[in-house]
Amino acid sequence: MTEGTGGKASSALSDTATVQSLNGALDPCDRSDSSAPHKAPSGFKHFLASRLKPFAPVDQDPRTLRKLQKVLILACTAASSSLPGFCSTIYFPALPIIIQDLQASSIAVTMTTSLFVLFMGIAPVFWASFSDHFYIRRPIYLATLLVFAGASIGSAFVNNVWVLVVLRCLQSCGASAGSALGPGTVADCFEVWERGTAMGMMFVGSFFGPLLGPIIGGFLTSGLGWRSTFWFCFALGAVLWLLMFFVMPETYRREEVWGPTAKGAILNGKSKEMDVEANRPASDEKTETTAGLDEKAEEQKEAEDRAEYQAPDGPTEELPDHATTANPNKRGRLNPLASLYLLRHPFVLLSSLESGIAFGTMFTIETVIPGQYQSVYGLPTDIIGLTFLGAGVGNILGASMGGKLSDFFLRRAKDKRGGGYLPEDRIVPTVWPGGFFFIPFGALLFGWAVERHLNLAAPIVGFGILCFGLMQIFGCVSTYLVDAMPGKGASATAAANFTRMVMACALSLVANPLVAAVGPGYLGVLLAALNVVCMLAVVLLKFKGVALRAYSGY
Numbered sequence: 001m002t003e004g005t006g007g008k009a010s011s012a013l014s015d016t017a018t019v020q021s022l023n024g025a026l027d028p029c030d031r032s033d034s035s036a037p038h039k040a041p042s043g044f045k046h047f048l049a050s051r052l053k054p055f056a057p058v059d060q061d062p063r064t065l066r067k068l069q070k071v072l073i074l075a076c077t078a079a080s081s082s083l084p085g086f087c088s089t090i091y092f093p094a095l096p097i098i099i100q101d102l103q104a105s106s107i108a109v110t111m112t113t114s115l116f117v118l119f120m121g122i123a124p125v126f127w128a129s130f131s132d133h134f135y136i137r138r139p140i141y142l143a144t145l146l147v148f149a150g151a152s153i154g155s156a157f158v159n160n161v162w163v164l165v166v167l168r169c170l171q172s173c174g175a176s177a178g179s180a181l182g183p184g185t186v187a188d189c190f191e192v193w194e195r196g197t198a199m200g201m202m203f204v205g206s207f208f209g210p211l212l213g214p215i216i217g218g219f220l221t222s223g224l225g226w227r228s229t230f231w232f233c234f235a236l237g238a239v240l241w242l243l244m245f246f247v248m249p250e251t252y253r254r255e256e257v258w259g260p261t262a263k264g265a266i267l268n269g270k271s272k273e274m275d276v277e278a279n280r281p282a283s284d285e286k287t288e289t290t291a292g293l294d295e296k297a298e299e300q301k302e303a304e305d306r307a308e309y310q311a312p313d314g315p316t317e318e319l320p321d322h323a324t325t326a327n328p329n330k331r332g333r334l335n336p337l338a339s340l341y342l343l344r345h346p347f348v349l350l351s352s353l354e355s356g357i358a359f360g361t362m363f364t365i366e367t368v369i370p371g372q373y374q375s376v377y378g379l380p381t382d383i384i385g386l387t388f389l390g391a392g393v394g395n396i397l398g399a400s401m402g403g404k405l406s407d408f409f410l411r412r413a414k415d416k417r418g419g420g421y422l423p424e425d426r427i428v429p430t431v432w433p434g435g436f437f438f439i440p441f442g443a444l445l446f447g448w449a450v451e452r453h454l455n456l457a458a459p460i461v462g463f464g465i466l467c468f469g470l471m472q473i474f475g476c477v478s479t480y481l482v483d484a485m486p487g488k489g490a491s492a493t494a495a496a497n498f499t500r501m502v503m504a505c506a507l508s509l510v511a512n513p514l515v516a517a518v519g520p521g522y523l524g525v526l527l528a529a530l531n532v533v534c535m536l537a538v539v540l541l542k543f544k545g546v547a548l549r550a551y552s553g554y
Helices: 002-013 015-026 043-052 067-089 092-101 106-134 138-156 161-175 177-189 192-224 228-247 272-279 288-309 338-344 346-377 381-386 389-416 431-451 457-484 489-518 520-551
Strands: none
Touching (some): 067 138, 067 192, 067 228, 092 346, 092 381, 106 138, 106 346, 106 489, 138 161, 138 177, 138 228, 161 177, 161 228, 177 457, 177 489, 192 228, 338 346, 346 431, 346 457, 389 457, 431 457, 431 520, 457 520
8 A cells, every 4th residue: 555655656746757758759849868867947047948949848738827827828819819800901091092102903902901811811721730730839920920020011112012912911921820829829728617718808809900900000091101000010010029939938738648627627616637527428437347447457558658658768757647548749741731621520611601701791891991981971091990999899898798608608508517518518698699689780780870871970889789799609609619629729710710711801802892883781781691691500500519520520
């Protein structure tokens, strides 16, 4: 008995060293000598080394980081996620001026925004594939921000609209890493029952960016000219790069190393290990008569796995409790388009459909606002930018309320299931009024208020209501995808993001021609009808999601 207790204590004491050695072996870019004795670095030296090393190993479970550090990581992630939307719209108020200054056609200048949105969907597919293949997040954030900053400088000097189109595509590629890696980073650092609130805060950045952009862009354009918007983008990218460099550690969390949940995590007074047991299917439970035999078999398998994990020239170390028996070094060939391949799964495609139409609706209205507010209400560029504040308020309220309610309903569902939960529990009751009422009503109010030349407050309020409803859809569906595909959060998000951006690009290209043909009122009718029809996909996902995931092997 004493010997067994001593062995367990020895195993517990060696957990940290073992995980560090495992992470060193798992890191594809780590070329350090595994036989050298590991010496834990001091605080500042460890911090500096982790920031200067391009591919620093994850030597601590990201879910056990201090709360302040998690908040800082979440803030950086939200800021990175806001870049694409912010930079896609910052020069919306300047579009008429750019047409005159570059002597370009309206469709050519519109392409600088539509193709920007399209590449917001294409580029994250590659970033997510690189992230999930090499088990990294931080290097991709930093590298893409450099691309973004360089393209922003180039855009400030262009004198040809087609050069601007190319540079805007590059700028979009550099800005869009946060769209794919952001939800994965949140999943790295936050447990399931706190993930909804964290996702909501991240999406405040994602959706406040497109609405803050025109406000700042309007004042910059009226005071310093349209080129100043790109200098602002460069400065923003440089500041964000510095924040990421000093604040953001590598967070890629591998379940085969750390387990499905953090060790010792607590939910409602119950240990997380109990919660994991409750979440297992009944077919996996052991009976008392076979428990002893199974334990012996597991001990023998653990002994074999320890031998497999033993460093080439180092001492034998015990396998940590949270490491699984899978071979973590085994990986397939890199496929940059692997994220798109996930759209073959019906539940991924259905998740992307309504969120894509809802996002496209928001972006379509953003596209038509400058021209309509200028022609109907006679507003200058700086005041046009201020009108987006109503949508910003809707986004913030929707994200903060939606995230907290999502976590509340998930905890309630877990209690009803005796501690277990299903990813479909993320599709909470707030989704239904968001998709069936708020978004359609907001689109109709905006369109017909402009059509009938009603008071300016009416379309502003309508757009704000639409954005509030959008956040109820977007937060729940995005968190559902991350929960439904553990370990593939970035890739699943990139696939959904690709669908959203393709829809937003298509809708924004036809937005102004549609307004010219049928008027803003009937544009609102079309957008409202599209959202109601696509909400049926969410209904199907809620009630048939388990079967659809089982069909796809999830």
